[in-house]
Amino acid sequence: MTASSTRRTTAAHSRLAAVGAIAVAGALMLTGCGDQTKDTGKESDTAASAPLADKLPQAIRDKGVIKVGSDIAYAPVEFKDGSGKTVGIDPDLAAAMGKQLGVDFQFENGTFDTLITGLRSKRYDIAMSAMTDTKDRQEGIDSDTGKKVGEGVDFVDYFTAGVSIYTKKGDDQGIKTWSDLCGKKIVLQRGTVSEDLAKAESKKCPSGKKIAIEPFDNDQQAQTRLRAGGADAGSSDFPVAAYAVKTSGGGKDFQLVGEQVEAAPYGIAVAKNQTQLRDALKAALDAVIKNGEYEKIMKKWGVTDGTIDAATINGGK
Numbered sequence: 001m002t003a004s005s006t007r008r009t010t011a012a013h014s015r016l017a018a019v020g021a022i023a024v025a026g027a028l029m030l031t032g033c034g035d036q037t038k039d040t041g042k043e044s045d046t047a048a049s050a051p052l053a054d055k056l057p058q059a060i061r062d063k064g065v066i067k068v069g070s071d072i073a074y075a076p077v078e079f080k081d082g083s084g085k086t087v088g089i090d091p092d093l094a095a096a097m098g099k100q101l102g103v104d105f106q107f108e109n110g111t112f113d114t115l116i117t118g119l120r121s122k123r124y125d126i127a128m129s130a131m132t133d134t135k136d137r138q139e140g141i142d143s144d145t146g147k148k149v150g151e152g153v154d155f156v157d158y159f160t161a162g163v164s165i166y167t168k169k170g171d172d173q174g175i176k177t178w179s180d181l182c183g184k185k186i187v188l189q190r191g192t193v194s195e196d197l198a199k200a201e202s203k204k205c206p207s208g209k210k211i212a213i214e215p216f217d218n219d220q221q222a223q224t225r226l227r228a229g230g231a232d233a234g235s236s237d238f239p240v241a242a243y244a245v246k247t248s249g250g251g252k253d254f255q256l257v258g259e260q261v262e263a264a265p266y267g268i269a270v271a272k273n274q275t276q277l278r279d280a281l282k283a284a285l286d287a288v289i290k291n292g293e294y295e296k297i298m299k300k301w302g303v304t305d306g307t308i309d310a311a312t313i314n315g316g317k
Contacts, residue, residue, distance in 0.1 A: 050102025052287060055280035060125065066105050066277075068094065069124035071112040071189075073218035074236075076243045076301045077130040078107065089239070089301050090128050093158065096293040097284035111217045113191030116153060119271055126270050126281070130237055132193050133157050133267035133316030143196050154274075155267025156281045157312040159303075162260030163194055164241040166226075166234050169255045173232045176258045183209035184232040187222040190215035193262060194235035219244075227253055239303050265308075265315050278313065285311040 053061060060066060070090065072078045078088040086107045094105035105128075110118055115127040116137070133155035136143045140152035165186075167175060174180060178197060182205035188194040195215055202211035212231075216222045219236050223244055226234045235241070238260045245254045270278040288294045289310060298304045 050100060052100045052280065052283050053102035055276070055283050056101055056103065057274070057276045057280075060103060060277065064103050066094075066098075066101075066103050067123070067125045068105050068107045069110050069115040069118045069127040070107050070129040071115065071218055072107060072109045073220045074112075074130050074189075074240055075247070076239060076303070077237075078128075089159070089297060089303065090130070092297045092300070093285075093288070093294065094128060096288040096297065097281065100284040100287045101280060111191075112189060116150065116269060119153060119269060120150060122271075125274075125277065126268050127153075128268045130161070130240070130266055131155075131269055132161075132237075133265045133314065134193070135317060137269070138314055138316065144199065151272050153269040154272055154278050155265070155269055155314050155316060156278060156285060157265035157267045157315045158285055158308065159266040159298075160263055160306045160308060161237045161239055161266060162263045163197060163235060164238045164256055164260050165258055166236075166241045166245055166254045166256050167232065168226065168229070169252060172255065172257050175233050178258075178261070179204070180258075181211045181233060182206065183211075185212035185214065185230075186233045186235055187214045187216065187225045187231040188235045189219045189222060190217060192236070193264070194237075197262065198235065223248060223254075233257070239301075239306065264317070265312065266306075267314075267316065282311045282313060 070078050072080060072086050076088050078086060078090045081087045091107060098105050108124065112129060115124070115129055115131070118124045119127050131137070134143070138152050138155065140148055140150035142149045165175060165178070167173060173184060175184065178201045181198070181201060186198050188198060195213065198211055198213045202213065205211060214225065214231060216225070219240055222234050222236070225231055227248070241256060245251070245256055248254055268281055270281065289308070295304070295307065298307050
């Protein structure tokens with residue numbers, strides 16, 4: 001999430017080649033020298049059913065869980081359904097990757113602007129939350145001040161998305177571009193590229209016509225504020241804005257205005273010192289792209305315009 005280059009409109013399609021059968025060597029070779037059932041437990045089962053299990057760090061294999069920090073209020077990327085279950089693009093993709101790695105991805109809710117801090121403190125193993133891969137995040141730079149605030153993170157990129165503006169339906173306030181927001185009020189989620197864009201654009205506005213920016217902990221709060229008439233516009237990533245336009249009030253609350261900007265990759269964030277975990281995630285993502293699961297997930301959520309051909313590490317600019 002950053003400032004103004006138009007989003008790609010044509011998506012790369014996932015390859016549909018099937019994954020070859022996995023041969024399991026040395027399975028359950030019991031000898032007459034005592035009870036060896038301890039050697040044929042979870043580890044063997046995992047290796048048999050998960051072709052990429054041995055790529056993970058041993059500590060994570062032993063736990064059988066990857067803890068995921070995520071702001072679970074960003075439909076359709078991740079959100080709670082009517083039963084309280086965490087659903088969306090990221091949980092579906094994580095489940096498919098988990099089959100390759102032989103672990104469960106356990107999503108834990110947190111506010112977006114604290115996820116990297118949670119990763120640094122080892123509360124989470126990874127952060128997966130529609131997080132745009134940017135150089136600032138890779139290098140631990142505060143995009144607002146330009147100062148280094150941490151060691152940064154590595155990203156495994158899995159999707160491409162732009163940033164959109166939306167307004168109340170039938171009341172676009174003459175807004176078509178970011179410059180049209182001068183003198184108006186916008187609501188958005190704190191710590192996102194939408195906020196970075198709004199701040200950058202406001203600096204260009206004439207004196208006395210700066211953009212009034214009201215950030216919230218999550219995007220649903222921003223939508224509620226706009227719906228109630230407390231702002232002129234909202235902004236979020238295109239998949240999220242489009243989903244809100246389609247579903248809020250049965251499609252009667254909001255409308256998209258203008259074009260997407262700032263096409264950039266979403267990445268799974270991993271601590272800089274966890275290169276083995278990072279590389280295992282990349283291998284798992286490449287596997288689900290190759291076997292067709294990735295494309296099925298993107299079709300399910302109606303976001304095929306953002307698909308990629310292969311996983312990339314630190315592809316953000």
